[in-house]
Amino acid sequence: MSFFTERSAELYAEDMRLSDIAEQYGTPAYVYSRAAFTQHYLAYAQALGQHPGMICYAVKANSNIALLNLLARLGAGFDIVSGGELERVLTAGGDPKRIVFSGVGKTAAEMAKALAVGIHCFNVESEAELELLSQVAAEKSQIARVSLRVNPDVDAKTHPYISTGLKENKFGIDINRAPEVYRRAAELPNIDIQGIDCHIGSQLTELDPFLDALDRLLVLVDNLSADGIQISHLDLGGGLGVTYRDEQPPEVATYMEAIKAKIGDRELALMFEPGRSIAANAGVLLTKVLYLKPTEAHNFAIIDAAMNDNIRPALYQAWQDIRQLAPSKAQTKRWDLVGPVCETGDFLGKDRDLALAPGDYLAVMSAGAYGFTMSSNYNTRARAVEILVDGDQVHVIRERESFVDMIRGEHIVEQ
């Protein structure tokens, strides 16, 4: 079910007309639906049901503290990848005991902070990281709960840049080396082995790669158990895809049932780290047509949102639907929607049949995940305002950046 629907040919977010939001708050603007965030999170929580475990929302997908707070109030845990994300979760009122810390480059300072607040566990991604974590924990006379992120070498069948579970990727510990690393972890007095983890990629639209990875992890869990190393939780990461165009990813419940079936009667708590499948279709990016520039080669529509607002098309050739907020009097033509940034790769959509006139508003759909969080100030463009719609209520959850925000911390050298 979408919370971005058409009523009398006008696009709404819940009960708010998006043109009204664009008029009042300006563009570019990210607009999120509270009901969509809630429903997408609850789909996971309900599918997990009574099975012990946690749904740890991947903060990187969309880290606005209002959204983290909303998820925390629903009982979510969080998957973080930096000290900054840790601070965000704590600021938003998230429970530190429901935080898992992933990422290949955790620093000693980040480890110390995470230990001090008592996170649930570290998803350790290398042997060197395990040694450093053990040292940091020992210095603080603390015990670090860990899960080893293993790289199961399966093809996630997604875009190569967002595939993470192949031998050639930088993520995780080679599954063939994992038994040795677990044995080493078991020797370390300040390390407490809790789990096993993998995350094989993002925007997966089929179950098979998840299930192949799970099969490999379960062999390892069983072998470790025979070796006297007990694993109490299994974290399958995130990665479930969404519909951007015509993809048909599995339902959360189907995915979860297939996993539970494979787990069988093993006593394993289940953890998940969904990002995109919670956030993507809970947000849109509103933009305005600035100029129409038909040329011999292409009809360019220059819009006021650019690759600095949403880099996904430039980075992964990602396709996101672009819709009109209201009917236009113009004739439908085929347009390339390009931003004001001075890069040829600065486009949000190509070859789109739209009826456009300058001043018309558009929505880049499915923009709630990896939209704002990957935005930048390139070309000294202020990052967009973020708005949360709740029924017919509108909340500004992040103000549009000002010039002063953008130069904060910069200093001119006198003399």
Ligand SMILES: Cc1ncc(COP(=O)(O)O)c(C=O)c1O
């Ligand atoms: C370790 C880890 N967990 C979770 C996620 C979230 O993935 P997704 O947004 O595809 O659910 C990612 C990003 O791909 C990740 O790297």
Ligand SMILES: N[C@@H](CCCC[NH3+])C(=O)O
């Ligand atoms: N940022 C990517 C996904 C990478 C996921 C992070 N591990 C995207 O927009 O599709």
